[in-house]
Structures are given as structure tokens and as C-alpha cells.
Amino acid sequence: MLPLEELEKRIGYTFKNKKYLKRAVTHRSFSSEHNERLEFLGDSVLGCVIGYALFQKEDHFNEGSLSRVRANLVKMQTLAEIGEKIGVWEFLCVGEGEMHQGGNRRPSTMSDAVEAIFGAIFIDGGFEQAQTVIIRLYEPMLSQLTAATLGKDAKTMLQEVLQSKHLGLPSYEVVDVKGAAHEQEFVVEAVISKLGVVTTGVGRSRRQAEQEAAQKALTTEAIKNL
Template identity: 50%
Template sequence: MSAVALAQAIGHRFADPSLLKTALTHRSFGSPNNERLEFLGDGLLNCVVAAALYRRFPAMPEGDLSRQRANLVRQDALHGLALKLKVGEYLRLGEGELKSGGAQRPSILADALEALFGAIYLDAGFEAVDAVINRLYQPLFEALTPGEVKKDAKTCLQEWLQGRKKALPKYHLLEATGAAHEQRFEVACEIENPPLRTIGHGTSRRIAEQVAADNALKVLKA
């Protein structure tokens, strides 16, 4: 499919189409690929989202702003936006990634969207990428409620332990099974004091760690 349709969906017309092409090229396909653009886009996304939150919530303290930003720029949020834009249909992937379902893998889609942000910046400057990110993120911004910052389980567990002057938990990957596009991960969360070991499962290592941390919290609070 022509990547021009994707550019139209994003709301940016590329003066240099090669930047769009590179942003959609995974390293498995060859070089140049989108890894450097993803690095650039990641920094731009953090900056734009931070500025948007700063303007939208003038009374929100720094800690809450940081947590809101972390929730908005994490892989899950990017993956959701990439799915709506159908980014996977325009990716250039190597044969192995194509066969293993790489076009639907959350990490690849999230990285590609960040690479697109980097490409837009190089193509038309900061104002252009600022406008695109704010437009794409508008529904997510509108869904935010001041004073209701949802902390993830790992953060809550860390704060619970720190508040009692105890050592932080350690996470260990126990097993990863299944094909690349439908993997299942098993992770252990281990705490020294009190001695505790809980297990979490999920479709990514991050999710499995969160589940293991949540299980540990339930035991500790019980």
C-alpha cells in the first residue's frame, strides 16, 4: 500500500518522501532503517507531551505530571495510536519478521510511530511535529482527569517498600513461549523483606512484570 495514505491520515505532507520511507523501514528489511528516526521521535514525543500537560494542568505538581507523561508515551499508548492509523500495513519488514507477524508486534508499531515523528521534524521542523502529535493525542489528553493519576503496579510496589525502608523488588524472566507475534512471558517478582516471590504472566515482559508486582502488592496489603 502507498505510504502517502498514511501520511494523509497523520496529517502531514512530506516534502521529502524518502524520510517517510525510512521511517517505515524496519532494520530487518535493510539499511537505512528507522532506528535513528525512532530515537529522535522519542525525544520529540516526550517534549511535546510534557509541554501539552504543563499547559493543560497549571496546578498539577511535577510528580503527577511525570506520571501522566509516562503513561502517555509508553508503548501501549503508541501501539494503540499506530493501530488506529494502520501503520502495520505500510511497514517494510524483512521476510522473517513478515512471517512471524512483525507488522502487528506492539514494539515494532510503537517504534515506527516514533520514527514518523522524527521524520516529520526533519521534514518540516518542530512546529509541524508538535501539531501532529497534539492532534493524534487530543483524545488521550481529553480523557485525563487532574488528581486521578493512575500509578502502575510496579510503581505502587516500589513506593510501598520505600515507605517502609525496605529493599526494592527484583524481576526475573522465567520463560518466554510462543511465536514472536503471540508470545507469552512468565516473570518472577522477588522481595527480600518480607521474603516473597510472586509470578506474573502476560503478552509482553512489561505486562508480566506488572502482573507479578500487582500480585505481590495484594499479598503485602493482605
């Protein structure tokens, strides 16, 4: 398990009281002083921050659209993806049985820890500090939101771009699977043969890896210039 100072570097926030961060990464299987109350608080802070960020995006987004995309951004899978990006599983304190089953890399466990970290920052530094960290971690997703892409995932957006130009759909292939059965990491290639585009995504599931590969494809010059 890595020192918590490294986690502070990854999230861009240094705690005044380290006990909050320690508790945020403590699973209930490890100690009676676990992160579930911080998770509850973090969930509320996250909803407020993301709701306000979306409200500021465009005046013409109606309430229904904003509600749908907010739900997509704060759901377990999205939080787990953020947890993967910052490597939160490397800092989690879980019980031996949970660790043996790969529980520290379970999406639900990572997403709970990320919310708990947001709650811990709120207690330690206040709302503005929590908001700054959340927006920083969510920026890659928030920056892509437009009236046309609101609430759509990367694979859907890529498919729609290609179909609008009468190009074939991308193919996705698992090219490697790393790690033991309980902590597998999938490597997926997205190929758009007519454009000569090949991108690679990595994730804890095939779907997550495909989404990352699709997202990388959307940023290539070949797609941008269509």
C-alpha cells in the same frame, strides 16, 4: 502494503521529502537504512511535546503527577495503540522472516515506527509540524486528563465512577478472536447490566480491547448522567 500517501492522510501531514517517511517505516530486518535513528529523534520530540501539553493543562498538577502521566503517554503500549489506530502496520517494510512471524504488527515494532514518523516529520517540517501531528493523535487521551483522572487508564476510571455510585463492576468478555495466531485481533464486550450499557472494543490484545470498550462506556449518556 499500502502507498505512503495514504499514511500521510491518516497522520495529517504531507512530506516535502518522501525519503524521510519511507525510512521511518523501514524496519532493520528489511534494510540497513532503517528507522532506528529516526526513532531516537522522535522519542525526544514526543517527550517534549507531551511534556509541554501537560504543563499547559493545569497549574496545580505537581511535578510527580506530570512525570507519571507523561511516562504513561509515551510508553510503548500507548504508542502501539496509536499505531493500531492509524494502521501503521499496513505500511511497514519488514524482512520476510519478520513478516512471516507477524512482526509488522508486533507492538514494539509499531511503537518504534510511530516514534520514527514523529522524528521524520520534525526533520521534514520542523518542530511545530511535529507538534501538530502529535497533539492531533494524542488528543483523545489529552482531552480526558483532569486532576482526578491524571495517569489513570479507562478501566480504572470506569470502575471508580461505578463504585462511587454503588453500582456493580463491569464485566468484560471476549466475544470474537479474528486472524491468524501471529496477528490476532480481539473483540471484547464491556457490560454494565444495571445501566443497560454494552460497548465493544477491538485490539491486538485482550487488555487493549478491554481498555477501548471501557473508554467507550465512559462516553455513554448513562455514565455521563450518573
